[in-house]
Amino acid sequence: MSNPLLTISGLRAGYGAAPVLFGLDLKINEGEIVALVGSNGAGKTTLLRAISRMIAAEGSINFAGKELMPLTPEQVFATGLVQVPEGRQLFARMTVEENLRMGALLRRDPEGVVRSFARMYELFPILAERRRQMAGSLSGGEQQMCALARGLMAEPKLLMVDEMSLGLAPVVVDQLLVVLSDIRKAGVTILLVEQDVFAAFSVADRGYVIETGHIVREGTVAELERDSDLRKAYLGVA
Amino acid sequence: MLFAQILVNGVMLGGLYGLMALGMALVWGVLNIVNLAHGAFVMLGGYCVYFLFTGLHLDPFAALPIAMVVMFVVGYLLQRYLLNLIIRSSHLNTLLITFGLDVVLTYLAQLAFSADFRAINPTYAGSNVTLLGVTIPLVRFGAFLTALVLAAALWVMLERTRLGHSIRATSQNLIAARLYGVDPAQLYAVTFGLGAALAGAAGGLYGMVSQVTPYIGATLTAKSFVITIMGGLDNPFGIILGGLFIGIAEALAAIYIGPTFTDAISFGLLVLILVARPARSLRGA
Numbered sequence: 001m002s003n004p005l006l007t008i009s010g011l012r013a014g015y016g017a018a019p020v021l022f023g024l025d026l027k028i029n030e031g032e033i034v035a036l037v038g039s040n041g042a043g044k045t046t047l048l049r050a051i052s053r054m055i056a057a058e059g060s061i062n063f064a065g066k067e068l069m070p071l072t073p074e075q076v077f078a079t080g081l082v083q084v085p086e087g088r089q090l091f092a093r094m095t096v097e098e099n100l101r102m103g104a105l106l107r108r109d110p111e112g113v114v115r116s117f118a119r120m121y122e123l124f125p126i127l128a129e130r131r132r133q134m135a136g137s138l139s140g141g142e143q144q145m146c147a148l149a150r151g152l153m154a155e156p157k158l159l160m161v162d163e164m165s166l167g168l169a170p171v172v173v174d175q176l177l178v179v180l181s182d183i184r185k186a187g188v189t190i191l192l193v194e195q196d197v198f199a200a201f202s203v204a205d206r207g208y209v210i211e212t213g214h215i216v217r218e219g220t221v222a223e224l225e226r227d228s229d230l231r232k233a234y235l236g237v238a
Numbered sequence: 239m240l241f242a243q244i245l246v247n248g249v250m251l252g253g254l255y256g257l258m259a260l261g262m263a264l265v266w267g268v269l270n271i272v273n274l275a276h277g278a279f280v281m282l283g284g285y286c287v288y289f290l291f292t293g294l295h296l297d298p299f300a301a302l303p304i305a306m307v308v309m310f311v312v313g314y315l316l317q318r319y320l321l322n323l324i325i326r327s328s329h330l331n332t333l334l335i336t337f338g339l340d341v342v343l344t345y346l347a348q349l350a351f352s353a354d355f356r357a358i359n360p361t362y363a364g365s366n367v368t369l370l371g372v373t374i375p376l377v378r379f380g381a382f383l384t385a386l387v388l389a390a391a392l393w394v395m396l397e398r399t400r401l402g403h404s405i406r407a408t409s410q411n412l413i414a415a416r417l418y419g420v421d422p423a424q425l426y427a428v429t430f431g432l433g434a435a436l437a438g439a440a441g442g443l444y445g446m447v448s449q450v451t452p453y454i455g456a457t458l459t460a461k462s463f464v465i466t467i468m469g470g471l472d473n474p475f476g477i478i479l480g481g482l483f484i485g486i487a488e489a490l491a492a493i494y495i496g497p498t499f500t501d502a503i504s505f506g507l508l509v510l511i512l513v514a515r516p517a518r519s520l521r522g523a
């Protein structure tokens with residue numbers, strides 16, 4: 001369980017002249033679910049954008065033995081590092097099925113794609129019902145399912161999920177967390193980015209806490225849950 | 239003249255207009271570029287088919303696919319090596335560049351092909367078909383059918399193929415498309431090439447039903463613009479309907495107002511649209 005899949009060191013990034021990330025180090029091992037938590041504006045989404053090479057950055061991002069820095073977002077995607085972005089970012093005027101097909105854009109194994117479709121509709125039966133509907137017409141929870149399924153259609157090695165729980169009812173969040181545990185069992189490593197610390201820690205093995213562009217704590221979920229500062233700041237308990 | 243006959247003339251021409259506008263709408267919707275050189279591409283496609291017909295004695299309908307391939311390559315290269323450099327800049331920049339391109343292409347066409355009127359007249363140019371008592375020149379009927387077939391082919395491509403899905407996805411959400419493996423520089427070049435190919439096909443058909451000169455581009459760009467605004471960027475059927483509308487309006491104007499007024503129809507609509515649209519968006523704000 002301790003083969004590093006993603007190793008980030010000294011990562012700096014920002015928007016134009018404004019720095020947001022100040023030299024981050026982070027490691028994700030194969031088969032783990034790692035939670036990245038921190039309050040609004042701490043730099044979580046910026047980190048994912050830097051990893052997916054959508055914004056300029058300095059430092060090193062090594063994924064499965066490959067340096068990602070010189071790559072473009074579409075090349076990062078092709079390495080098996082797939083992002084489910086904040087706000088779902090579905091193709092709103094395409095059907096659910098077409099959105100899922102976009103996830104499989106670079107795959108050249110038609111039979112495997114058919115199997116993946118079947119698997120997605122098994123994980124998310126509601127998507128099967130809605131598969132001819134425009135993604136923009138789905139409810140928030142269904143949209144998040146569609147976004148997750150689109151990401152999984154790519155057969156990722158590492159799935160980075162940004163603010164999955166945002167705006168969703170707690171029962172829906174629980175349902176999605178169960179799905180994440182299932183797909184981890186199927187061999188997908190997961191980086192779960194959340195403001196909802198309870199939700200993230202309920203499925204994660206390890207966690208990182210980010211504050212204004214710095215990693216301020218890291219450890220197993222059990223260790224982080226015992227940390228009294230964190231309990232006050234994020235879990236709202238003394 | 240029989241009213242039905244006028245209507246049919248308009249519909250035949252309108253199909254061609256719709257095909258022409260589809261190319262502009264595709265590029266506009268996906269790349270967010272209003273290509274002011276679109277009419278010049280139509281013009282080049284017209285010359286392409288003209289010279290394949292007169293030089294190689296190809297049937298003009300058989301020459302259409304060749305003209306489309308040529309125009310695809312022209313469009314692809316222009317996007318890849320010129321327009322991709324400025325695609326992230328303001329609308330004003332892309333308008334200026336494509337306007338400059340229009341001027342250059344028109345000038346080059348005048349140098350290379352002279353200002354003479356060129357008509358593509360195959361042996362069957364004088365033949366007619368009669369449908370329900372209405373006489374239709376065979377060439378116009380063929381042009382209309384070709385336009386419909388190409389429009390349908392475009393629709394099937396957008397709905398059913400990997401490339402079509404990538405094109406639609408990119409037009410709807412560029413960031414997500416990149417996150418899911420679309421290379422925008424390549425996709426934009428292919429899309430611009432497809433737009434130019436559709437323009438090229440429309441140009442060949444235009445040379446059969448009318449005449450090609452180096453100067454037809456500006457008017458055709460304006461017509462494509464009007465039709466695209468009427469039809470909407472996301473809806474190939476809307477574009478074809480817009481083309482039919484302009485075609486019919488021009489045919490009616492030619493009979494009831496005078497043949498010199500046909501262009502005034504689309505320019506009048508252009509002015510109306512430009513006046514009406516900002517007003518609407520201001521009210522929306």
Ligand SMILES: Nc1ncnc2c1ncn2[C@@H]1O[C@H](COP(=O)(O)OP(=O)(O)O)[C@@H](O)[C@H]1O
Nearest residue numbers: 015018020038039040041042043044045046047
């Ligand atoms: N596109 C952007 N342009 C400029 N600044 C941005 C942009 N996106 C985020 N920021 C800034 O970067 C900081 C981190 O934001 P973000 O990474 O979105 O935080 P989080 O995802 O943890 O809520 C914030 O101060 C935010 O205002």
Ligand SMILES: [Mg+2]
Nearest residue numbers: 044045086163
């Ligand atoms: Mg965020």
